[in-house]
Amino acid sequence: MSLFSQHSAHPKGLFNTWLLPLALLVLLATALLSVMQGPMRIPVKDALAALLPFQQIDGPAHYQLVVTGIRLPRTLLCIAVGAILAICGAVMQGLFRNPLADPGIIGVSSGSAAGAAIAIVLLSLLNLQLPELINTLAVPLFAFTGGFITTILVYRLGTSATGTSVVMMLLAGIAIGALSGAGVSLLTYLADEQMLRDLSLWQMGSLAGASWANIVLSFATLAILIVVFMAKAQALNALLLGEAEAGHLGIDVQRLKRQLIFFTALGVGIAVSVSGLIGFVGLVVPHLIRMSLGPNHQRLIPYSALLGAALLLLADLVSRIIISPAELPVGIVTALVGAPFFIFLLLQQRQRIV
Template sequence: MDISFSQSLSALLPGIQNSDLPAHVNMIVQQVRLPRTLLAIAIGGILAICGTVMQGLFRNPLADPGIIGVSAGAALGAALAIVVFGSLAQTYPALLMFGTVPVFSFLGGAITTLMVYQLGTSPTGTSVTMMLLAGVAIGALSGAMLGLLNYYADDQALRDLSLWTMGSLAGANFSGVMFGFVVLVILGVLFYRDAANLNALLLGEAEASHLGIDVQKLKRRLILLTAAGVGVTVSLAGMIGFIGLIVPHLGRMIAGPNHKVLIPLATVLGALLLLISDMLSRVLVAPLEIPVGIITAVLGAPFFLWLLLSQKGRI
């Protein structure tokens, strides 16, 4: 539905009175578009700072929760909760009320992150090639498991799974927005506290250890926090890829590699990128809607190919 900027402003700001504003316009702006916009800001920010931290932690420009399989693992966890607990919730409704989807999504993301980290790390450092191959393998396994769950899911669960795997902000609500912003603030504060440690880690693990940093403890903490962030985004909007890959590079092009600047800048850029992607998803084939995960993939895949070509001979 076409709603002008002045109508949106009137619906959002009580001080601006418009007696001609239809009631359904108020409802659409306040209950549909506002939470969707706010959720895009929260999720875009979370994905961007998680990607920034992962690239700093692995010390390579190709690290991204989607590419190395973390998002697929989180989606598999969420899918298990939807299919298994969704059927049980008809008898025990409290199961879904107490957050089984976010919990399973976090567990799936955490397990995947730890697997990729173990496979891609050796005493000599982190192997980008091994990390990418591990991500491909884990993504393929998660895809196979998701296919199996699709086969056994009922109609409602199948619809939910389809939206989950493509990524969508259509189900945004204010409870999800509040949860997303709480997670964004917590992750932003915790990651910013480790910004100096991430800067030191760019010099190498041995150099960071010589500076008094417990590198292994730092890695475990950041891996778990990143998995938690990705798990939350998957539980709220499904799989939305490439935000965590593109934004850190844009941030470094603007402000350099200093994580004290890069982390807050990535939050803003990630929110803007997902907002633009969501806008495109709604207007390109209006009145139909393209899942926002497809838009970010269309934008991100060429960027990833360019990165691979630019890193040719170094990975």
């Protein structure tokens, strides 16, 4: 029996009708709160005026700069990264047919981190005079490559003639994560003061360095992932029945796995490259959506994107105000929320086994 079968109920009636507008409203309210709140609180009227064209702000003139120059880019990057991590987590859980699967837990994020660290440190050490476009794309490309290689290794180690072993997958993720961590530590040792600061903030996860180039790259990646994953949603639903059953339904299971692995690595690699290591979003969000809406990926993927964006916005907001005027790395906040949730899932799995 599928581990997801206990949550197979589908919402009906008025709840189903109003769910999508409600989710969008929650996301918009969270985004507005993210723009308003911080070390400097901006009234809602002035925040809206700064966001809307041809509107005059009644408050101080620097409100406009704070909203459009600092908080709006950060909020948009939060939305894109949170949505990417959540839908990649949803797809990985469907691919491995287990709610414990997560890009961070099985080592994909660590591989992306190692690739990005190589780009940050080695390119600076080599001091190559490269075009600006290549410098901009170097970190995402290296992060994607690292995540893709890690995903392939985890999948190969966790798959045998009898199918995919979740235990082997998790153990392989731990081993590869440790190896990637050692590589990042070595690069940290070789880094100078500026590179060391960049690496430290990046390893803990931060959205403070949001730029319009990163925002465009992230939203373009998110759009590609949503189109691809929604096109594969029915095949993912069939895969929940088992690989043999999906094959009998005419699905090329191995080709589907390769495609999903490739695009998951792409999404995680881009997310890690622009925001650093932010864990547990891809674990918590899909599981909450699955408990509420069931395992149908046609609903699971878009709702995971909305909730993932809202959750990361809230985590980033907490990171900005909890020790204001200083800032806590957002990866710490998501870990404080996600680690207990992961323990809860482990306890659930143990009770089923017993």
